[in-house]
Amino acid sequence: MKGMEENEDWRFKVANREALIGIALAIFNFIWWFGFAYGLGSRPVEEYTYVFGLPSWFFYSCIVGFITIAILVILVVRFFFKEVPFTEEGDEV
Amino acid sequence: MNWPVIIPMLVFLVIIFFIGIWSSRKTAASGDGFIQDYFLGGRELGGFVLAMTMVATYGSASSFLGGPGTAYTMGFGWILLAMSQVVTGYFVLMILGKKFAILARRYNAITLVDFLKMRYQSTAVVLLSAFAIIVFLFSAMAAQWIGGARLVESLTGISYNTALFIFAISVLVYVTIGGFRAVAVTDAVQGAVMVVGTFVLLVAVIIAGGGIPNIIGDLVSENPNLITPYGNEGNLSKAYVSSFWILVGVGVVGLPQIAVRSMSYKSSVSMHRALIIGTIVTGIIMLNMHLIGVFARPILPGIEVGDTVIPLISMEVLPAWLAGIVLAAPMAAIMSTVDSLLILVSSTVVKDVYLNYIKPDASMKTVKRASFGVTAVLGIIVYMLALNPPDLLIFLNLFAFGGLEAAFIWPIVMGLYWKYSNKYGAIASMIMGISSYVGLHFYNQANGNLFGLHTVALPVLLSFLAFVGGSLAFERKAHSFKQARKEQLKHEYATEE
Numbered sequence: 001m002k003g004m005e006e007n008e009d010w011r012f013k014v015a016n017r018e019a020l021i022g023i024a025l026a027i028f029n030f031i032w033w034f035g036f037a038y039g040l041g042s043r044p045v046e047e048y049t050y051v052f053g054l055p056s057w058f059f060y061s062c063i064v065g066f067i068t069i070a071i072l073v074i075l076v077v078r079f080f081f082k083e084v085p086f087t088e089e090g091d092e093v
Numbered sequence: 094m095n096w097p098v099i100i101p102m103l104v105f106l107v108i109i110f111f112i113g114i115w116s117s118r119k120t121a122a123s124g125d126g127f128i129q130d131y132f133l134g135g136r137e138l139g140g141f142v143l144a145m146t147m148v149a150t151y152g153s154a155s156s157f158l159g160g161p162g163t164a165y166t167m168g169f170g171w172i173l174l175a176m177s178q179v180v181t182g183y184f185v186l187m188i189l190g191k192k193f194a195i196l197a198r199r200y201n202a203i204t205l206v207d208f209l210k211m212r213y214q215s216t217a218v219v220l221l222s223a224f225a226i227i228v229f230l231f232s233a234m235a236a237q238w239i240g241g242a243r244l245v246e247s248l249t250g251i252s253y254n255t256a257l258f259i260f261a262i263s264v265l266v267y268v269t270i271g272g273f274r275a276v277a278v279t280d281a282v283q284g285a286v287m288v289v290g291t292f293v294l295l296v297a298v299i300i301a302g303g304g305i306p307n308i309i310g311d312l313v314s315e316n317p318n319l320i321t322p323y324g325n326e327g328n329l330s331k332a333y334v335s336s337f338w339i340l341v342g343v344g345v346v347g348l349p350q351i352a353v354r355s356m357s358y359k360s361s362v363s364m365h366r367a368l369i370i371g372t373i374v375t376g377i378i379m380l381n382m383h384l385i386g387v388f389a390r391p392i393l394p395g396i397e398v399g400d401t402v403i404p405l406i407s408m409e410v411l412p413a414w415l416a417g418i419v420l421a422a423p424m425a426a427i428m429s430t431v432d433s434l435l436i437l438v439s440s441t442v443v444k445d446v447y448l449n450y451i452k453p454d455a456s457m458k459t460v461k462r463a464s465f466g467v468t469a470v471l472g473i474i475v476y477m478l479a480l481n482p483p484d485l486l487i488f489l490n491l492f493a494f495g496g497l498e499a500a501f502i503w504p505i506v507m508g509l510y511w512k513y514s515n516k517y518g519a520i521a522s523m524i525m526g527i528s529s530y531v532g533l534h535f536y537n538q539a540n541g542n543l544f545g546l547h548t549v550a551l552p553v554l555l556s557f558l559a560f561v562g563g564s565l566a567f568e569r570k571a572h573s574f575k576q577a578r579k580e581q582l583k584h585e586y587a588t589e590e
Contacts, residue, residue, distance in 0.1 A: 009574065015192035019510065022187025026180050026343055030335075037173050037322045038331055045317035053305030055320050058169050062176045066376040073183045073372045081368075083361045086194050 011084040021076055029069050036061035098248055098408065101417030102424060105286075106263050112279045136198070136357055138277055140366025143358045145284030146277040147185070147367065148374050149429040150350050159240070160379075161386030162399025168312065168319030168390075170329040172383040177334075179379065180342040181351075182372030186364055188346050189355040192509050194364070197356035199578065204437075205349040205501070206445040208356070211581075212508045215516035221523050223445045225500045226349050227438055231475065233493035234434045238264075238479040240400060241427040247404040248420060257479055264431050265472040277357070280429045288374055290419040291381035294407055298388045301410040311391035319387070336547040340495055344553060347502030348494065350437050435475075439468040495534075495549035499526030502553060503560040511564075512571045518564030526556030 040049075041057030051059040138146070164171040196202075200211035206226070210219045238260065245256035302308040312319040323329050345351055358364050382403070389396075389406040396402050403423055407416040443464050448455060455463070503526075504519040530552040537548050544551075 009195075011195055012192055012574070015190055015195070016510065018190055019188050019192075022184050022190070025187070026184050029180055030338060033173075033176065034331075034335065041322040045313065045321060048320070050306070050309070053309055055169065055309070057322060058173065058320075062173060062380065066176065066179055066380060069179060069183075070369075070373050070376060074369050077365050077368050081361075081365055083365075084191055084195075086191070086198050086360065 014082045014084055018081055021080060025069070025072060025076065028072075029065070032065045032068065033061050036065065095249055095408075095413070097413030098417040098420065101414055102248070102421055105418070105421040105424070108282075112282065136359065138354075138358045138363065140358075140363040141370060142277055142281045143354065143363055144367035144370035144374060146280035146429075146433070147351065147354050147371050148182070148378065149280040149284045149287070150354065150433045159400060161382050161389075162402045164383040164386030165390055165396065165399060165402045167324045167329065168316075168321070168387055170322045170324040170334065172380070172387060173322050174329070174334045174337050175341075175379045175383045176376075177338045177342045179372065179376045180338065181345045182375040183368050184343055185346050185351055186355065186368050186371065188506065189352060189509070190364065191361060193352070193355050193505075194358065194361075196509070196574070199581075202356060204440050204444050205352045205505070206441060208352075209504055209508070209519065210445075210449075211577075212514075213504070213516040213519050215520070218504070218516055218519050218523075219445060219449060221520060222501070222504075223441050225497060225523065225527060226441045229493040229496045229500075230349070230434050230438050231478070231493075234431060234438070234475045235478045236493070237427050237431045237434065238475055241424065241431065242479065243398075243400045244404055244420070244423055244427065247401045248408075254480060257476065261472060261476040261479075264428055264435070265469060277354075280433075283429050284374060286418075286421055287378055287423075290421065291378055291385070293415070294403075294411070294419050295381045295385050295388075297410040298385050298392065298406060302388055302392050308388050308391055312387070315391070315394075319390070330545045332545040333542060333547055336550040339553055340498070340547055340549040344495075344498040344502055344549060346506060347498040347500070349441075349497060349501060350433050352501070352505060353437060353440075435468060435472055439464065439471055442467050442471070495547075495552070496527055496530045498549060499530045499552035499556050502526075503557055507560055507564075512573070513564050513569060514560070514572065515564050515568060515570065517567035518560040518562070521563030522556040522560035525559035526552050529555045 037057050039057070040060065041055065049056045054063070160171070160175055164175070193208075196212075197208055200208060202208040202211060206219055206222050209222055238257065241260040241264075242253055242257035245251070245260055246253050249256065299305060299308070302311070309320060316325055318325050318327050321327070322334070358367065385406065386402055389402055393402075393406055393409055396405060404420060407419050411419060443460065447463060447467075448460070452459070500523045503522045504514075507514045507522075508519070530548065533543065533551060534548050537543060542548070
């Protein structure tokens with residue numbers, strides 16, 4: 001992306017940054033989901049532990065994982081996402 | 094006839110119908126921008142409506158009937174798989190996000206094909222993508238209609254054909270009249286119904302099953318595999334389940350019906366709000382619906398057609414009138430998916446093919462008549478196809494999803510973020526994506542999944558390679574959006590003179 005900086009629309013820089021955040025979040029989400037599900041769920045069923053009656057692998061991977069991601073999305077949007085105009089008046093800024 | 098269930102559903106359909114009429118009044122009032130309005134709701138969706146229309150479009154029959162039905166058979170492993178969809182709630186809007194919204198406005202794009210046309214300046218790209226949308230979304234629509242008719246069938250006991258007819262009429266009347274705004278606004282209502290409905294049903298199922306530990310105990314004593322991540326026969330492999338992250342997770346960026354929603358919102362504030370609401374709502378609906386599917390197993394053992402699990406369990410555990418209201422949720426999901434697909438296919442025909450190549454100077458009146466007419470005719474054709482339906486709804490549906498994703502993901506994403514993207518890359522990528530998807534589909538059917546992955550994974554990779562290869566091999570040149578903008582403006586001034 002070198003050489004683009006000097007003449008590319010400033011709003012696109014914001015967009016690029018936010019797209020990278022999206023990718024990072026998705027990777028984090030996948031690792032959490034995969035790690036807990038197969039880390040805790042690959043044992044024989046007799047050795048399973050339970051949280052609120054649900055198998056622990058499922059509880060941490062799918063329920064806690066979902067809540068964590070939802071909180072992260074809220075934080076990321078609130079603190080890192082910028083408001084930009086969509087119409088062309090924003091072009092010349 | 095099961096009137097106590099049917100009446101609340103009928104009331105629901107009537108309400109939806111009136112919202113459609115109300116929205117169409119708004120469309121009629123804005124006169125000049127008919128196309129933008131009918132197919133895109135005038136680009137003024139707010140955050141809540143945007144989030145809900147995304148979720149409802151995406152949370153289709155596969156997640157409301159097929160998905161829980163499969164979870165019923167496979168157990169917790171299928172819920173794990175379904176939870177890969179939470180990523181769509183934020184990923185799509187973060188990736189397409191602001192850049193897509195800005196460019197869509199700059200290009201005056203109404204459809205995904207408009208965007209590709211302006212970015213790549215190529216007739217071949219336009220025709221290929223219109224072709225892919227029409228072919229693949231047809232199979233998706235047929236799958237959804239079948240789901241809708243099945244639902245009506247299992248609720249009322251009337252025959253499948255009659256059910257299909259009722260379903261088709263209600264969808265058609267409403268889409269033809271209302272257009273995109275009607276679809277989006279009612280998606281919001283339907284989305285809310287879905288969230289509440291799944292909660293009510295989940296609680297009722299847990300109570301009927303004697304509490305979660307009791308249900309889990311029943312599942313373990315029937316077959317311990319049901320509570321592992323590996324499926325009832327232990328054959329859900331890590332690779333297979335993980336490849337659903339492409340199919341129903343990040344790959345959704347490439348779905349035209351989702352992309353078109355990413356150009357319909359009003360401002361970055363509505364986009365931010367939609368990111369949050371969309372993530373939460375997707376997660377809640379997916380988690381609840383699939384849990385219901387699994388929990389239904391000890392309560393109602395021996396259901397054979399997966400699609401009927403949700404209707405049957407609702408009628409089992411809820412009082413009839415409440416079941417009627419709750420079942421409006423999957424009905425809502427199916428209707429809104431069908432509606433948006435119908436609008437999308439008809440916009441492709443009218444806007445991308447008819448206006449681009451057949452009659453560019455058509456009058457507003459002709460365009461209006463063509464839009465309504467094409468929408469209605471398409472609906473009737475899908476109805477005919479759905480009359481003779483295949484059994485495995487979910488796979489038919491996923492076939493269409495995967496094919497579209499393989500075709501569009503790179504032309505969209507790389508077109509936005511990689512300056513060397515050009516039409517050769519886009520064409521190569523679409524052809525490679527579709528042909529390898531179809532080819533691999535048949536290979537996998539005959540020989541089992543290659544590398545244990547879902548069909549979608551390899552074509553997405555291959556189409557990426559084709560995209561990069563094609564773009565670098567022919568006329569390699571860095572694209573500047575600024576330069577393109579200048580040329581566009583010059584062209585516009587020239588035509589105004």
